[in-house]
Amino acid sequence: MASLLQISQLFSLLFLLTLSPSLSSTCTSPKLISSYQTCTQLSSLSSSLHFTYNRLNKSLSIAFTATPPSPSGWVAWGINPTSTGMAGTQAILGYRNSDGTMSVKTLNISSYSDLVEGKLSFDVSDKRAVFNSGDGSITIFATVQNPGDGKINHVWQVGPSVSKGFPDKHDFKPENLASKGSLDLNGSGQSGSSSSDTSSSNDATKKRNVGSFILVLGLVFGLFSYLGCS
Template identity: 35%
Template sequence: MGCQASRRILLLLATIVVATSQPPPTAAQTASCADHTFSGGRLYAACSPLEELDASVHWTYHASNGTADVAFRVPGGSAGWAAWAINPSAVGMLGANTVFAYHDPATGVVAVATAVVDSYTPAFADGDLAFAVHRRGAEYTDGVYAIHATVALPGNSTRQNIVWQAGTSSPDGLPESHQVFGDNVMSSRSWDFRSAEAAVVVDDVPAAPRYSVYRALLRPKNVRTYDSLDHHILDFFTWENLAGLCVQIHGVLNAVSWGVLLPLGVMLARYMRVFPSLDPAWFYLHVACQCSGYVIGAAGWVFGLTLGSPAKGALQHHGHRNIGTALFVLSSLQVSALLIRPKKTVKVRFYWNLYHWSVGYTVVVLGVVNVFKGIGILQPDQKYKHAYLGAVLVLAVVAFVLELVTLTVRFKKGRR
């Protein structure tokens, strides 16, 4: 009984945290979205700001025929795209029946298309949705995309799962994958077109806004529904929502390991060993850097394999993935080679050194290249790219200075 009570308390606390994470729109926010205007004199009965991606949704519900006039606004670059969707089967991206807005590369004007997103690597093609879409259109003004359409609400239900998104386009103008962290993985709601409230649906609990779900749960008649909350709480820990966090962990681990620790370890071995007073300290520092870099890099590689799993329909970046796998294999060989390192007096030590140096420098070059490839894929804020670029430049400048110093030391030793 005690364990069950604790479990219920934890579930309730988790529900409160999730429910209160999205406060209701303030009067000022609602007034702000109500000030938006649309071409063609389009007017809508209600609107609501969407915190993620600084978007807003506007709509008029027609109870007589179960349709809704919907307009969606989101900021975006001119070389980008925007999308708004209804997902009839789940909360999230997969299964979303989507209306896209993008710049047609042939004409330069904003075009609109509809498609069902059935995987994380969907083929972009204009097609039919699971419900009727009438009078669809889009425009781009002052850095903001606006999509408008009249949709037949699936199942003639006012409560629908909505999804919205924005991203960049490829050189041929077609939408590319959006970022997989932050707002881009949190932009979905269970939405009621009648009551104008974003809601979480809980078994046996009347529909309620996100911020007041816990109030309904506290009512005595709903005590029996606590055990049914498990899958609703877990819905917030889906692959799609956790992917953003995993991508960030993957990026940080690999940048620190392949991109910083391993180059630093090579520098320690190359430049400290010239000075006899630093022997064997340089060796232990070198091994510490390389082994810690290998362990951290292996963890980052595992995260990368999970993120790029075809079984999850994830977007595949084959070049980045293949280089990462090559790094893991070569680094594993380097670590294993330490166990069979011959003594300095043995002739074969020359060939072992040749192998060790060539593989080591290959790993350093591939590691730095792959970190930059990962930054290009992830497209984080420029400050993170500049931070890593700064770290690489610092290492390069230090290496250049130490190269001059060690060359001078070796030259003086050679003249004695």
Template identity: 35%
Template sequence: MAIKRTILIVCTIASLSLVSSAQTCKNYKFSNQRDFQSCADLPVLEAYLHWNYNSTAETIHIAYRASQTPRGWIAWGINPTGSGMVGTQALVAFQDLKGNMKAYTSQIKSYNPSMKPEPLSFPVSELSAEYSNDEMIISALLGPLSNGTTFNIAWQAGNAVSNDIPQSHPHFGPYVRSSGTLNFLSV
């Protein structure tokens, strides 16, 4: 009986420590002292969005974080014309074979996009990417965005990059549920 009780106590303590150490956007500290006023734990793909919205300039400074291996890729974007993936104006990041992070913009025009670099329908500046603690992070300043403060967003991750082009992601489960709506005035 004492052994069962000891096992139960150990399991309870272990499960509580897992719950208390669970990552959320609110307890994340960026390495370069960046500070974001708002954030959201995205519901799939172990992803998080941090942002500062400037209502006067109609710009959004974002940092999108997602769990990823060094050989994978991540993408996040705004879909100004609809919901879901097609139409998304995306920020893409991956680590090249030399270990350097690359970030660029790409338009998602179909369910089989080229993922090649191209300009978006709105200005993007201060675009950068980093890899740290098994996460890729894309940062950028978007806008001005004159369509209001609520946008359809989409995010994605894939496992392979070939010739500096992200390859197709899986087409099941969380990979097809990685979109939603976000109001950048929410905190």
């Protein structure tokens, strides 16, 4: 009959093997992000969006992460209340200054050639940006008030440089043109024309982990029954 130590080792191995796929399904993010309800791996520009929507005060807290094409580049995320493209987007811009400090600005993109810095159509608070030295990415943090109910149109982008506090033009490669989608504030993540995104929430992860644990218990009980009869 197998020893208790061997049975314990088998239990640990089965648990780790079963649990690993559940944990690996969450989207990638810097270690500094940990308190958001939902994470969506966006469909282009190797970017991700963590967010929490508070239904009581109708506020949306976000952490958007992307890597600019150069160290002096910029990243931006925004909501378009009227359309699905860039024109009309109320954007939050983040970039690294030459002295290493970070800047965050709000821009009203009324057209592809007209960027106006200032107040957006919704209030934005707690905005800041962090440079992630490990991979060169930038994370923008902000809280948006009354962004809309249900699904909202959001747009994200990266660019190579900043001139006099304004972002220079980004590339027009397929991944740049595809950086838009519909965001479900109820927690199911990204949907719409770029619905190939994967999303995960704490609740979904917990359910997968519980299911994995139940499966492991079944395997262990079966193993005990087999060893007891052998």
